Amino acid sequence: xxxxxxxxxxxxxxxxxxxxxxxxxxxxxxxxxxxxxxxxxxxxxxxxxxxxxxxxxxxxxxxxxxxxxxxxxxxxxxxxxxxxxxxxxxxxxxxxxxxxxxxxxxxxxxxxxxxxxxxxxxxxxxxxxxxxxxxxxxxxxxxxxxxxxxxxxxxxxxxxxxxxxxxxxxxxxxxxxxxxxxxxxxxxxxxxxxxxxxxxxxxxxxxxxx
Amino acid sequence: xxxxxxxxxxxxxxxxxxxxxxxxxxxxxxxxxxxxxxxxxxxxxxxxxxxxxxxxxxxxxxxxxxxxxxxxxxxxxxxxxxxxxxxxxxxxxxxxxxxxxxxxxxxxxxxxxxxxxxxxxxxxxxxxxxxxxxxxxxxxxxxxxxxxxxxxxxxxxxxxxxxxxxxxxxxxxxxxxxxxxxxxxxxxxxxxxxxxxxxxxxxxxxxxxx
DNA sequence: GATTCAAGTGAGTAATCAGTCACACACAGA
DNA sequence: TCTGTGTGTGACTGATTACTCACTTGAATC
Numbered sequence: 312x313x314x315x316x317x318x319x320x321x322x323x324x325x326x327x328x329x330x331x332x333x334x335x336x337x338x339x340x341x342x343x344x345x346x347x348x349x350x351x352x353x354x355x356x357x358x359x360x361x362x363x364x365x366x367x368x369x370x371x372x373x374x375x376x377x378x379x380x381x382x383x384x385x386x387x388x389x390x391x392x393x394x395x396x397x398x399x400x401x402x403x404x405x406x407x408x409x410x411x412x413x414x415x416x417x418x419x420x421x422x423x424x425x426x427x428x429x430x431x432x433x434x435x436x437x438x439x440x441x442x443x444x445x446x447x448x449x450x451x452x453x454x455x456x457x458x459x460x461x462x463x464x465x466x467x468x469x470x471x472x473x474x475x476x477x478x479x480x481x482x483x484x485x486x487x488x489x490x491x492x493x494x495x496x497x498x499x500x501x502x503x504x505x506x507x508x509x510x511x512x513x514x515x516x517x518x519x520x521x
Numbered sequence: 522x523x524x525x526x527x528x529x530x531x532x533x534x535x536x537x538x539x540x541x542x543x544x545x546x547x548x549x550x551x552x553x554x555x556x557x558x559x560x561x562x563x564x565x566x567x568x569x570x571x572x573x574x575x576x577x578x579x580x581x582x583x584x585x586x587x588x589x590x591x592x593x594x595x596x597x598x599x600x601x602x603x604x605x606x607x608x609x610x611x612x613x614x615x616x617x618x619x620x621x622x623x624x625x626x627x628x629x630x631x632x633x634x635x636x637x638x639x640x641x642x643x644x645x646x647x648x649x650x651x652x653x654x655x656x657x658x659x660x661x662x663x664x665x666x667x668x669x670x671x672x673x674x675x676x677x678x679x680x681x682x683x684x685x686x687x688x689x690x691x692x693x694x695x696x697x698x699x700x701x702x703x704x705x706x707x708x709x710x711x712x713x714x715x716x717x718x719x720x721x722x723x724x725x726x727x728x729x730x731x
Numbered sequence: 732g733a734t735t736c737a738a739g740t741g742a743g744t745a746a747t748c749a750g751t752c753a754c755a756c757a758c759a760g761a
Numbered sequence: 762t763c764t765g766t767g768t769g770t771g772a773c774t775g776a777t778t779a780c781t782c783a784c785t786t787g788a789a790t791c
Contacts, residue, residue, distance in 0.1 A: 569748080579749090580750090580752085583749080588750085589749065
């Protein structure tokens with residue numbers, strides 16, 4: 312059994328190594344946990360399944376992350392980092408091409424959500440349990456602070472515009488969660504239409520106000 | 522063993538205690554479940570505690586609601602009805618006083634969330650588990666359809682305005698969940714400021730566009 | 732080869748959960 | 762007073778959970 316699942320992995324940085332480092336395993340665990348947490352939420356996600364998807368034993372999971380809560384916080388942090396990376400990259404593109412940063416960032420977010428729903432779902436679960444799990448709440452606050460900071464600095468938008476932009480992102484989250492894009496009804500088509508002008512700043516407002 | 526446990530239950534509280542109807546008990550269960558679901562979320566909310574808060578046994582809970590899922594759906598439905606009631610009342614006020622319906626409805630929502638956080642938290646949990654619990658997802662879709670319909674009919678706003686308005690509501694939800702109003706930082710003060718202009722329609726847009 | 736330490740696991744455990752079942756009780760109508 | 766029906770419960774159960782512990786394996790260093 313042990314021989315069947317033996318993996319020979321080459322670690323490029325630390326030379327040849329049959330065993331992984333604890334840090335590598337932690338990374339794999341975070342990746343695996345994001346998919347399980349996204350699917351089932353915090354409380355319903357079994358640590359056994361997370362360990363199984365990461366290819367390690369449950370016992371070792373608890374050596375790497377002493378509690379399930381710490382693993383969840385790490386997963387939320389990771390999803391935040393992914394968004395942050397997506398935004399900064401979009402801001403770079405906007406700067407290079409002379410486009411509106413907020414609009415490009417909004418497009419990038421819509422794209423991220425569309426092709427990587429797990430990030431969004433982890434965020435949604437984290438929001439929901441924030442009032443009852445202080446560590447998660449604090450992580451979410453840091454996440455919003457960071458995201459707001461990068462959006463603000465790179466776009467030079469007014470607070471009001473940033474607020475509208477952020478609100479649009481929240482709407483994208485919810486509509487994606489309930490699969491509004493699959494529904495052919497006016498309300499769904501209106502609320503789930505975030506292609507193009509998903510920065511939630513109407514063109515006329517942009518023209519008149521800036 | 523059953524014979525030995527005969528208990529004489531003689532009107533334990535002040536006044537004669539009559540039996541309730543099943544329908545009354547169901548109402549009490551929904552009310553109790555909303556507080557527990559709001560606090561702990563769907564999966565972490567024990568049916569024993571819901572029954573205890575409703576003042577009945579767990580066994581009877583399962584006679585009234587055959588599964589926990591059905592009870593949760595009923596709770597989500599109830600929270601939707603409360604919002605619906607709040608919106609229609611606000612629309613009546615707006616009509617009577619000649620004010621902008623969307624703005625009054627937005628104020629009503631902010632007020633509802635502030636003084637009854639459980640409704641909001643149930644909605645948040647329902648959103649998060651929507652992808653994995655079809656019955657909840659369908660309920661949420663119906664909820665948004667209903668809310669969108671009343672907002673649309675009573676306000677005569679354009680789809681774009683309705684979308685902005687709804688997005689603002691989603692932002693209120695998230696900021697309330699993470700307690701952004703307790704934070705004295707620019708991002709939190711900007712995003713959690715939903716007093717007054719929480720309809721998310723900037724005045725200049727209103728003047729120019731309608 | 733011996734030593735050492737990190738990586739890794741099988742086999743638990745105590746607690747908790749949704750759901751069940753046999754049974755008791757209250758009340759209205761005959 | 763009896764009886765049928767709906768209200769209500771104590772005492773389970775089988776499954777699942779987060780977390781633990783004694784133990785093994787891999788490989789770098791001397």
